[in-house]
Amino acid sequence: MIDITPLLVKAAWVTLDISARALFFGFFIATALVALRTARLPPLRWLARAYISVVRGTPYFVQLLLVFYGGPAIGLRLDPFTCGVVVGAFNIGAYMSEAMRGAIESVDSGQNEASRSLGFGRLATLQHIILPQAAGLMIRSVGVLAIILVKNSSLVSIISVVELTYQAQRLIGSTYKPLEVFTLSALMYIVIIYAVMGLVEFLYRRATRYTFL
Amino acid sequence: MTQTTDTPMVELKGIKKRFGDLEVLKGIDLRVDRGRIISIIGPSGSGKSTLLRSINNLEVIDEGQILLDGVQVNRPDLKGLAFERHINHIRQNMGMVFQHFNLFPHLSTLENVTLAPRKLKGMNAGAARELGMELLERVGLADKARAYPSSLSGGQKQRVAIARALAMQPKVMLFDEATSALDPELVEEVNRVMKGLAEEHMTMLIVTHEMAFARDVSDWAMFMDGGVVVEADTPDKLFSNPDQERTRHFLRKHLGQASPGAAAAG
């Protein structure tokens, strides 16, 4: 009888790794999308909107299959792990850009006017006035997305990344102890998700320390 | 179950109610004959709303007896489902109108009125509709039958709420500060509907802050303070020449506030 715990712990680490990387790159993609959506050239704005609409309107699972199996047809060859990170990042980036935009738009427009009337430029206003006020909401909604990202990362098991769900499925098949395997792997997802929630709460408190909401 | 005509429509005997350590009703007695209109006035926290809600068992009294047309409302001897069945039946004979209207927002105006007769009396859709339209007509809102509560003004909402309560053909109507949440200019339309009911000899218990209206419409007025009835008399006597200093003090503070005649002075 094999000991399932170390195998699942190792796999949980892969889940965490792939999610963290996707979140990291997803953040930059989201920032770029937010910038594009406020670009002066209309085609750039349309492009960003179309991208967001398509990504949000199609299943992450199909996106993953398309890039992994269909990618080589357009010269895109990625190993499973990288593919998981890349598709995860591009997927969550679209959702995150909407969350960030929502947070920015939640700041009262009078703040923008007041700052601009002082002589701050567009970017300086964003940096010094808008973002500090939007940060709290932004962190919370990105946190929700991070949790979805962790749960979605289970889908990369389909392209044979040995993460938590892949390992769990294999162990259910080989040990015939579905309840034990499920309980243990579920527990690990729960630990990861609660760690993310804790981190989000910590960052939220830091970001809103000086605001009186 | 209808009793002889000399049975009082509502009778309260020694009603006591406490919230934790606070005794809000300290033994209230009241007899309301059929067709009579009783106004209950008093400062906030006097227990007047609690008393009215007790009659509908929305507050459960600790001691005393409540009788509706000779039938006991509170039944400490009945438990669980048996009491449920009893009180649901009793409540069908009482119409309650709330300060905040409590119209059902997911139903149209007409549906608000017809829900109870349809579901509780098994009235068919056509008859219920007819009854509903008749009642909406009576409160002057027949043209709003298909509208939803969210599109009505406060005064209109309260008129619909009155029609809804009337739909069960209650023996008595209970008004719990029916106009307190309304903008001043909307109070009159609700008062008019209530006066109309008074003229049709509906038995009514009215908890109100509107002194002028209370004096105008009721046969008997009751001043409550600190959980007791301080003074009860004919409205003319109570409002113009009360016996008790506490009543006089309260009226000095509140008379005029709501009466149109004195509004100019303020």
Added chain:
Amino acid sequence: MEFDFSPVITYFPTLLKGVGVTLLIGLAVAAMSILGGQIVAVISLYTRKVVSWPLRFFIWLFMTTPLLLQLYFLYFGLGELILIPAIVVGILGLGFHYMAYNADIFIATIRSVSSGQYEASRSLGFGHLRTLLYIILPQAFYRALPQLSNNMIIMVKDISVLSAIGIGEMVYVSQYAISVTFRPFEFYITIAVIYYLINLMMEAGQTWIERRAAYRR
């Protein structure tokens, strides 16, 4: 690179069958998760802790673990004990998952209905159960609609995951065609387009429902 969509056209009838299965599963799961979500919410709100706590635990468990893991557990775990067709496992798995999400919403919206509504209904003579049925639940439902329809839009996209346990929806039926024609890109693009169209229609439906429900709140 060159694309050849002719295999997609050849296998289009098969793909359409997959679309049919997807839509059928979507309807079944929507019905199960919305109806079940309300029942679970009501039970977990109005019963003793022995009943409500385990229910809350399952809601929480379904919401904090990935769908695919739940599906594997049901498929390989339950499948070991009793013989049930994969499609039933798929509908149950997806159904329970979204039942938990919907129950979570209903619990919040039922709580948000004011006590005045309860009192008004009781004062007319309605009992607790009928008040719940005629007054509280319909209002909670209208309030839940925006989030509910969001959940259902997400749910339809998750039907693609059911291919992992061998259910013949779009992705699964394409996999055979792909293995024969070696055209994964063309097939997956087509599936993505179909999903996107379904999504657009659902979003339009959502707007329509929202407009109709708004004045009933």
